[in-house]
Amino acid sequence: MPEPSHHTAPAPQPGDPRDASTAIIARQPIVNAQREVFGYELFDRSTPAHAHTAASDAALLVNALSYAGAKALVGHKTVFINCTLASLASGHLELIHPDKVVLEIPTLGDAATPEQVAAQLTTFAQLRARGFRLAFDQSLLRRSHVGWLPMAAFIKLDMRQVAAGQAEALVRFARQHTRADIVAEKVETQAQFEFMQALGVTLFQGFWFAQPDVVHTKTMRPGQTTVLQLIDLVRKQAEIGEIEALLKRDPTLSYHLLRFINSSGFGLSCEITSFRHAVVILGLKKLFRWAALLLTTASADCPVPAVGHTAVVRGRLMELLARELLPPEEAEHAFVVGVFSLLDSMLNLPMTQALESVSLPQPVRDALLHRSGVLAPFLALTLACEQGDDQGFAHSAHVLQLSNHQVNWAHLQALAWAEALAAAPESPKTK
Incomplete structure (x- = not known):
C-alpha cells in the first residue's frame, strides 16, 4: 500500500x-x-x-x-x-x-x-x-x-x-x-x-x-480524435487494413502500440515489429480495451503537428520506394524507419534514448541510429527529397538504381496520401 x-x-x-x-x-x-x-x-x-x-x-x-x-x-x-x-x-x-x-x-x-x-x-x-x-x-x-x-x-x-x-x-x-x-x-x-x-x-x-x-x-500523447477514430473502427469491426492505415497515419499511436504489446506486462515470448502483426496478436477486443485505456491519457484535440505530418510523408515515401526493390515485409520496415525518423524531435531526446523502449527490427534500428543497412539508402533519398538536396538526391537515386521519374512520382503520391489522411473525417464523438 x-x-x-x-x-x-x-x-x-x-x-x-x-x-x-x-x-x-x-x-x-x-x-x-x-x-x-x-x-x-x-x-x-x-x-x-x-x-x-x-x-x-x-x-x-x-x-x-x-x-x-x-x-x-x-x-x-x-x-x-x-x-x-x-x-x-x-x-x-x-x-x-x-x-x-x-x-x-x-x-x-x-x-x-x-x-x-x-x-x-x-x-x-x-x-x-x-x-x-x-x-x-x-x-x-x-x-x-x-x-x-x-x-x-x-x-x-x-x-x-x-x-x-x-x-x-x-x-x-x-x-x-x-x-x-x-x-x-x-x-x-x-x-x-x-x-x-x-x-x-x-x-x-x-x-x-x-x-x-x-x-x-518523456511521453507523446496521441490526440483524442485519433484514438476515438481507432475506437470507432474497432467497434465497427473494420478490416485489419483500415486499422493498420490509421496506425500508419499517426506516429504517436503506432509508437505506443509497439511499446505496449512488447512490454513485459503483456507476457509475449517474441517481439512484435509490425503494425499489422500487433493488431492480429491483440485482436479486436483487446485493441478496443487498449484504445479506451489510451484515451484516458490522450491530449486534447489539436491540428496534426507539422513534425508528425512530415514523419508520415517520410514513412509513405520510403514504403513506396522500397516496394520497387524489396519484399513486402522489408517495405513495411521502410515505412517504420520513415515514420520513426523524427522520434527524437517528438520526444526531445537523442534517438538512442527514444528507441530504448520500443522493439524494432535490426535493419530499422541500423537505419535510424547508424544510417546503415539495407534501408539506409531509402532514408537518405527521402531526406534529400524533403530538403531539396539535388546532389544527395542524385547520389541516393543512383545507389538504388531508381529513376528521377520513379522517385518524384512516389514523392507526389506520399504527399497526397498524407494530405488525404489529414483531411479524413473524424469519428463522431457522440457515438
Whole structure:
C-alpha cells in the first residue's frame, strides 16, 4: 500500500517541467529476508496522492506499460499495483499478463455491511480465476471481512499501525485462516525487521530497505480524435487494413502500440515489429480495451503537428520506394524507419534514448541510429527529397538504381496520401 503522502513527490503544477509530457512513476522494492528483490510496488506520481481513482489506476497502467517501458522499470519481477474497487471490474486489466501483477485491494472498513462485503467476492473470484493474485492490508483480518480471507495471496502488515504485541497475533491468525504470504510494510528500523523476521515473515518493504525510486520519462500523447477514430473502427469491426492505415497515419499511436504489446506486462515470448502483426496478436477486443485505456491519457484535440505530418510523408515515401526493390515485409520496415525518423524531435531526446523502449527490427534500428543497412539508402533519398538536396538526391537515386521519374512520382503520391489522411473525417464523438 502507498507510503504516506508526505513522502511522495508533489504532483506537477501548471508551468512545472513535470507536465503532461512527462510520466512520473515511483517504484519501491519488496524484498525477502536476504534483501533480494521479490517485486516492486508502483505508484503514480503524475497525479496527487489523494486523487487515487479508477481513472488514475488506468493511467498508471498506461504509463508503466507504454511510456516508462516496463522492462526497464521492473524487469521480470512481480509488480504490485494499488487498485480501487471500482477499477477491478474495468476492462483495462484484460490487457496485462496476470502472472506478472499483484492487485492491492482496499478493504471496506468496519462500517461495511455483510452484503457489501459479499458483493465483491464474485469479482475477486473472477480475477483469481484469470490468474491474478490479490493483496490486502491488515484490515482484512477484522471480523467484518472474514469472507475475503480465502481470496488473499498476500497480506500487508503496516508497521506504523501494528503494535508489537498485536503483530504476533495477526501473523498467527493469518496463518491459521489464509494461505497468504505476509509482507511487513513501512519497515523503518532494524528492530522492526528482526522482530517480524522472528515471527516467520519472509517479505518486507519500507524505507529501511529502500526509498521509492522515481522514474521520469518523456511521453507523446496521441490526440483524442485519433484514438476515438481507432475506437470507432474497432467497434465497427473494420478490416485489419483500415486499422493498420490509421496506425500508419499517426506516429504517436503506432509508437505506443509497439511499446505496449512488447512490454513485459503483456507476457509475449517474441517481439512484435509490425503494425499489422500487433493488431492480429491483440485482436479486436483487446485493441478496443487498449484504445479506451489510451484515451484516458490522450491530449486534447489539436491540428496534426507539422513534425508528425512530415514523419508520415517520410514513412509513405520510403514504403513506396522500397516496394520497387524489396519484399513486402522489408517495405513495411521502410515505412517504420520513415515514420520513426523524427522520434527524437517528438520526444526531445537523442534517438538512442527514444528507441530504448520500443522493439524494432535490426535493419530499422541500423537505419535510424547508424544510417546503415539495407534501408539506409531509402532514408537518405527521402531526406534529400524533403530538403531539396539535388546532389544527395542524385547520389541516393543512383545507389538504388531508381529513376528521377520513379522517385518524384512516389514523392507526389506520399504527399497526397498524407494530405488525404489529414483531411479524413473524424469519428463522431457522440457515438
